[in-house]
Amino acid sequence: MTMKLNFLSLILGMGMLLPVAEGRTWTSADGGKTFEGEMKSYDAASGKVTVIFPNGRRATFAQDKLSTEDIAWLKKNGNRTSGGKSLKIGELPDELPDPDGEEADMSKPVQVYILLGQSNMLGFGKPSALQGIAAEKYPYLVDDADAWTVRKDVRNVFVMCSGNSPAKDQQNDWMTIQRNVGPEIGIGHYVGHVTEAPVMILKSCIGNRSLGWDLLPPGTEPYEHGGKTQPGYRGTPDDPGGDTGGDMSKGWYAGCQYDGDIAAAQKVLENLDKYYPGAKEYEVAGFFWWQGDKDMRNAAHYERYEKNLIQLIKALRKEFEAPEAKFVTASLGQTKKGSKGGDGQILDAMEAVAKNKDPELDGKVKFVYSHPLSKGGSSSGHYSGNPETYMNIGEAMGKAMVELLQGK
Secondary structure: OOOHHHHHHHHHHHOOOOOOOOEEEEEEOOOOOOEEEEEEEEOOOOOEEEEEEOOOOOOEEEHEEEOOOOOOHHHHHHOOOOOOOOEEEOOOOOOOOOOOOOOOOOEEEEEEEEEEEHHHHHHHHOOOOHHHHHHHHHHHHHHHOOEEEEEEEEEEEEEEEEOOOOEEEEEEEEEOOOOOOOOOOHHHHHHHHHHHOOEEEEEEEOOOOOOOOOOOOOOOOEEEEEHHHEEOOOOOOOOOOOOOOOOOHHOOOHHHHHHHHHHHHHHHHHHHHHHOOOOOOEEEEEEEEEEEOOOOOHHHHHOOHHHHHHHHHHHHHHHHHOOOOEEEEEEOOOOOOOOOHHHHHHHHHHHHHOOOOOOOOOOOOOEOOOOHOOOOOOHHHHHOOOOHHHHHHHHHHHHHHHHHHHHO
């Protein structure tokens, strides 16, 4: 221990700036020295942090040797795996078997999938309507006694807030049918089946939100449409280029719901053990996006959808420090390919992003065409509560994610 502390003291005392490694720049408590290194581990109880330096050596020291910004970062990210842990992804059978009831291998980091969007993603499928058809159409959902099966290797977490106000827990349990059916059921079963590590399905969203306004991501700039300037991230109609700083006391601003949904998801990950008992570290493996009902009614939003969606993907990867995280999006169930309305333009935008050859997107984004999977109704009417729509689209999104993880 003494040798490790002396090693760190030498670095800080000499003001050495080591070559850039896969990690971050750390700053001493007095702010006068910096060094590069990758966090290996952090014990919040004792305040001890272990850092690996570019030359392979490591040091363990007390957090009070670091800046307040570094300490805040540790408390937020300390249970995140240091990365580089490749996980085997299995093959999907033609028909999923019932879950085996076994717990996951907790020596591996929890694989987190974050679900975002609006009422589509919320899910309004009626469990009572699913009970009678599950054995035939989704047999992995029920056991021999016709009771709902439970996956003990997939955690189902749902948090919700309005704007950037504090979120409330809506669900925190193992994956099973307990409330309205949403796409997370199909997603969780398909991703969970092929993953050897524990899985968390983390849904953070609320209804009636648009990508072009409420969910506008960081990095978006003001733009002109129809002779009017549309706000950029954290701007307002009266001050499109301004920055509210996330202050809702000044009223709703562009990206207000984005800020809230991301903060809610991050809060879950900061308290990992509360939401996945026994878990100590995690990786954000992917994102799911099912949205568009509100944007399709505003030309300024649906004409900008492709650009905003690309920025959303980049912003999410940055927020969760997951540059390789995969992304799956699905169109509105009522929209047919070739539609010339706002809904059709959103479908086209989603498909274009999935085909984009930008190195940041190529091979990391998939699009699900939902119309053939929908059982009628529309997104604005929550598909009349038909659980098959939510199950079919959830399964398709889960399969798409598996293909991305397999490199297909």
